[in-house]
Amino acid sequence: MAADRHDTDPTPQVPLLLAIAYRAMTDHFHARLAELGREPLRPAHGYTFRYLADHPRATTVDLAAHLGVTKQAASKTVAELADWGYLRREPHPTDRRAQVLALTERGHDYLRLADRLWSEVERDLADVVGADRVTALGRDLRAYIRHVYGDQPVPLRPVW
Amino acid sequence: MAADRHDTDPTPQVPLLLAIAYRAMTDHFHARLAELGREPLRPAHGYTFRYLADHPRATTVDLAAHLGVTKQAASKTVAELADWGYLRREPHPTDRRAQVLALTERGHDYLRLADRLWSEVERDLADVVGADRVTALGRDLRAYIRHVYGDQPVPLRPVW
């Protein structure tokens, strides 16, 4: 039944819809960011900020695990964000190999701005489909994600 | 780093949930593909197939517009897929500069397989949240996408 949607598109399946919607939302987000004259921060940067805000003693290796990339890749990101003044690398209190990552005030600022912009995007979505539907959508996606990953940490790797 | 329990901080917002869910679904999709011993086709390839199936007289430039990439990038994709026997380049009937792209039988096969696998993913989602929720989710996302893009063609560019 309905097995043959394989020509004439007009109804992409749900996974593709997720991708398109997310893409549209990030485009919106970055357009607003550009309007505000911010550096071209990418999603991975935002997720880095959020992680550091929640885990004040995190190291580069911790961050790499969270982002689902190698420590080398995480290290590059960290270096870049440190150059731009969004975070600092401080000596680790007990491990002289390691360094503790800490958001600067500028980093916290950005995080607040990002929260504001994402809320804007959500409000946009709510305007189209209704606030109750946004709530339901969040609930359903969370349920699915929990189903897939259980209690394991969720990798945030690029989507493509 | 024993003490980090609260990985899912306050509550990720909807855009991030979209990204994570889509990522989980494509991971599932590609895992199944690998199980079946297929070449490592990426989402852009699948979208290419779908577009060609729906637009039998498409050229490389058309495809580029649909994928939202440059014609050079589309040309690389086409060359690769032609090498792998998924599509053919045929002379354009009226324009001797252009070439018409056509799926081979192998290409159509892949498309049928992909549809089957994506349906599996959707069924998975339905098992978790209920078929009615999947329907609603599709409807809402379509509404949002329509809100953003109107009647313009939707670019399928990478998500990150």
Next chain:
DNA sequence: TCGGATGGTCAACGTGGTTGACCGGTTCGC
């Protein structure tokens, strides 16, 4: 106390996109 595991960096490379130059066929204005 010593050997393996761990945090971090450097370097080389791969993938998949970009920009730019170019060729030849097409179409438009006059």
Next chain:
DNA sequence: GCGAACCGGTCAACCACGTTGACCATCCGA
């Protein structure tokens, strides 16, 4: 008609952002 501009397609150089691999310094447990 015909030259100029436009357009389909390719080649080449480059870039962003990840990877693998080698390496050093430090840490820690048998």
